[in-house]
Amino acid sequence: MMHRGLSKRNWGIAAAVLAFLLLLPLFLPRFYVYQISLILVYGLLATSLNIVLGYGGVFQFHHCVFYGMGGYATALFLTKTGLPFVVSFAAGGVFAAILSFLMGLITIRLSKLYFGMLQISLGSLVWAIIYRWYSFTGGDDGIHGIELPDLVSSPRGSYYFTLAVTLLCLFVIYKILKSPFGSVLQGIRDNPVRSGMVGINVKRHILAALIIAGFFGGVAGSLFVVVDRTVFPDMLFWTLSLEVLVMCLIGGWFKFFGPMLGAAIVIALRTFVSGFTVYWALVYGIVMIFVIFFLPDGVLGFFEEKIKPAKGRAIADKG
């Protein structure tokens, strides 16, 4: 499905959401501001995954490696070097992109399930190294109480910083996906063979998309450091990667804002359900099964299908 330009109605929604997000910390308790920050971080992570998953059709099973890499790079730069915050923050995305490039070089030869599996094994390798390298990464304890500059150390400061970076990243990702590159990527997803036949270098495009996705995944990891001031090996564990995949699924992975919505739903649900039961995973699993069976295009996809007939069949009749 191609993206149309933002309609008047959508501009209205965007403005309302933005105003809401900007005013939020003024009247919400700290706990909820923290939760919203987490939604932004995971939303960015899921959106970055969706660059290759939803738009590229790549089975990126272990996306969280780049998230963890970004988080650890920023955390290590902040704790081990005296470099300015901006440099440490940027290091997250850059190192994640480099890792993504290196892993991509190896995994790109395979496709679909094999690609995903090789990625999981490479990712587990990175996880195992971080998990065991006590002297450098803190091992299974991770790194806690990371010092941040004054600007982002207050809860409100870190929230606004997270919001600004997330919005900037979303904007850039949106522009990339709307560019000719994004169209080529979707062409490869829908028919890799034909795309190759018309002269597109399929592997090089996928590799570029992997690097871009890795970069923004890394930025999400760095943002987590700003929000939580910790990093730990579970950030790179494969279960988190599947959870992020689920966020894309629940929101709808053929829609740009699907993953963000999915992250919001999952985290809001978790905060809500954990309030009165320890069996959060049980509820989560049941919700997932419900979505898989009844909302295969995710929540956003479902609502767009519902709204479309009102606007006339012409638009609904997509290619």
Add this chain to the structure above:
Amino acid sequence: MLFLQKVLSQVLVGLSRTTILFIVSSGMSLILGVLRIPNVAHGSLYMIGAFMAFSVSHFFGGGSQGFWMALLLAPVGVAILSLVAERALFQHLYKREHLMLLLLTFALSLIFGDLTKLVWGGEYKSVPVPQVFHGFVNVIGGFPIPLYNLFLLAVGPVVAVLLWLFVNKTKMGKIARAAAVDREMVSAVGINVSVVFAAVFVIGCLLAGLGGVLVAPTVSVTLGMDHTLIMETFLIVIMGGLGNIWGALIGALIFGLSQSLGIMIWPQFGIIFPYLAVVIVLMIKPTGLLKSTW
């Protein structure tokens, strides 16, 4: 000489681990090869198998009798559970993308994990080693090996041969292999593929349960024992070639031995060796060591 002894003992430790890995991965390989489900819940079934082994052996008063009853009943319990899951959920999704099936199994693994917590609680459980396997045997170089480990080493090949007979010599195994290649063609000649798929799924899950029972006396049975195992199983299956039982055996050998020898060579980073082995194998042979079914 002392070094050689150490290597030998590590190899034997690695081999009993390999047996468990092989039994669980052969079930996974069967499911992945025929039904094309990357079954994340496989690890949960292994865990449930171990917990069921605890309950059954407890019910029969522990000891030897308890263990043998557990070995008999717990895999069946897991099989029944998987049959329910297959009939209620999976069979409606075979035509969908792998990704959906993967996520469904992930959802199930979350549900199974919490149900296990609900039923058995969060404490460690232990299953006693049966009387017969108490004690040690001295093997070459005078190194004592627990008898139970030798028992595990014997079980592995038995399972491998039985599974091979099922896949290659029984009618259902042959249908399953045909259905793995072309499902529509098989149903076009009048075979009820749905039943065959259910049977294959249940047998695969039964093996996960069996692995759980066999591992139970050697470890403390606990929540989360599925998490690392499922990852290892996936990698073994991919390394060996999807759906290939001997591939699963070779994969389990490579994984188990590189793990135990790696820990001996470099204790701190021992756990990276098996992953490294997988990466090297897949770089050389991207589709696995042996011929896969798809």
